[in-house]
Amino acid sequence: MKRIEMSIEEIHEVTLAILKKIDAIAEEIGIRYFMAYGSLIGVVRHRGFIPWDDDLDMMMIREDYEKFLAYFEEHEQELVPYKIFNNRNNAGYPHMITRVCNVEYPIEVDNEISCGMGVFVDIYPIDPMGSDEKEWERVMHYRQQLIAGSYYASRIRFEKPGKSYRCLDRYLLYRYAKKRGLAYFLNKLESYKNRYRWEDSRYAGCIVWEPELFEKEYFEEVTRLPFCDMQVMVPKEYDRMLTTSYGDYMQLPPKEAQKPQHNYTAYRVEA
Numbered sequence: 001m002k003r004i005e006m007s008i009e010e011i012h013e014v015t016l017a018i019l020k021k022i023d024a025i026a027e028e029i030g031i032r033y034f035m036a037y038g039s040l041i042g043v044v045r046h047r048g049f050i051p052w053d054d055d056l057d058m059m060m061i062r063e064d065y066e067k068f069l070a071y072f073e074e075h076e077q078e079l080v081p082y083k084i085f086n087n088r089n090n091a092g093y094p095h096m097i098t099r100v101c102n103v104e105y106p107i108e109v110d111n112e113i114s115c116g117m118g119v120f121v122d123i124y125p126i127d128p129m130g131s132d133e134k135e136w137e138r139v140m141h142y143r144q145q146l147i148a149g150s151y152y153a154s155r156i157r158f159e160k161p162g163k164s165y166r167c168l169d170r171y172l173l174y175r176y177a178k179k180r181g182l183a184y185f186l187n188k189l190e191s192y193k194n195r196y197r198w199e200d201s202r203y204a205g206c207i208v209w210e211p212e213l214f215e216k217e218y219f220e221e222v223t224r225l226p227f228c229d230m231q232v233m234v235p236k237e238y239d240r241m242l243t244t245s246y247g248d249y250m251q252l253p254p255k256e257a258q259k260p261q262h263n264y265t266a267y268r269v270e271a
Contacts, residue, residue, distance in 0.1 A: 003267040006105065006119075011266050012049045014105050014119045015056050016228055021082055022058070022068075022100060022121060023232065029071055031064035032222050035234050036124060038261075040242060041249050048228040054260035056121045059206070061219055062193065065125040069098065081118075087186045090115050094154030094182060096147075096189050096208035098123045110263035111156050119266050127193045128201035129213055136203070140211050143192060145173075147209065150185035152177035214241065 006014075026033055035043050037057045042050040049056070060068060072084045086098040092115035093099075101118040108114065129136060152158075152174040160167055177185065192207045204216040221236035235241050242249045252258070 002270045003106075004270060006266040006268055008052065008054060008260065010268070011054055011119055014102055014266075015049075015121060016230075018082065018100055018102055018119070018121045019056060019227075019232070020230060021079075022123075023230065025068065025071055026064075026233070029067055031060065031067050033064070033123070033233050034059045034126075034219065034222065035227070035232050040234060040238060041246065043225050043227050043232060043234055044238060044242065045250055047226045052258045052260060054262050054264070057124065058121065059124045059126050059219070061126045061204075065098070065123065068123070072100075083118075085115065085117055085120075087183075087190075091183070092154070093117075094150055094186075096150075096186060097125065097206065105266055105268060107264045107266045111159060113154055113156055124206040124210060125193070125208065126204050126219055127207045128196040128198040128216070129203040129205050129207055130196040131200070131202035133203075133213065136213060139192075139195070143189070143207075144211065146185050146188050148173060149177040149180065150182060150189065153180065153182040153185060212245065 022033065034040075035057070036059045038050055038053055039055075039057045042048060042053060069084060069086070069088075072079060072082075073089075076083075081102050081104040083101050083103050084098055085093050085101055087093050087096065092113055094112065094115075099117060099120040099122055101120045103116065103118040105119040107117055107119060109117075152170075155174065158171055158174045189208045195207065198204075198216075201216055203213040204219055205212055205214045215237075218235045218237050218241050222233045223236045223238075224231040225234050225238075
């Protein structure tokens with residue numbers, strides 16, 4: 001079999017098909033998702049992918065996220081070539097979010113132990129984050145150490161960081177993470193999803209991965225906007241959400257910043 005490196009346009013085509021599958025499942029089982037982060041900017045600013053972006057991000061409130069995962073597990077065979085990857089079903093998967101992959105288009109991630117992933121869409125579970133910003137800042141420090149540990153535990157080798165980092169500290173964390181193993185850090189992070197109650201919280205977000213606090217009300221209503229040749233779900237307050245996070249998000253970044261952010265290569269496989 002011959003593997004041919006895919007262009008960004010080909011990655012977008014495969015990713016769009018994954019998105020359509022997720023959207024169809026969401027409609028079938030009555031759940032919501034929210035396009036998120038740079039992908040939400042793509043929806044609003046480009047009515048499709050940011051031209052140089054190499055992935056797609058969405059969020060689901062935890063209850064809907066669990067229903068979605070259960071559906072994929074129950075219909076695993078009929079959903080081929082689409083497959084979910086998370087730390088529950090793949091011991092080598094290094095993240096606390098879920099990826100829906102098309103495994104017919106394998107990827108290689110720089111300096112990451114392979115676990116069989118293909119071109120993907122990231123799904124971030126949304127949990128309550130309490131109402132006290134100062135408390136969250138204290139919690140976030142330890143949580144970020146756990147995320148760094150999970151990152152290093154999944155690395156093939158230690159890479160010397162840039163001058164702005166203390167290399168010795170990072171190397172010691174790398175050695176500690178390798179000794180502890182990936183599961184240790186992921187299990188610790190998993191416990192954070194039950195730290196707060198939804199009804200008592202002002203804020204919500206991906207407490208098991210992303211540090212950003214969002215107003216909980218962003219996830220109370222959904223609307224649809226055009227994306228390529230379909231309509232996708234976005235937070236009804238998408239403009240306020242994006243402005244808070246990015247400022248003038250309609251302004252293009254400098255030319256030198258217009259490049260993919262993920263260090264992976266995707267392949268078409270031909271006979």
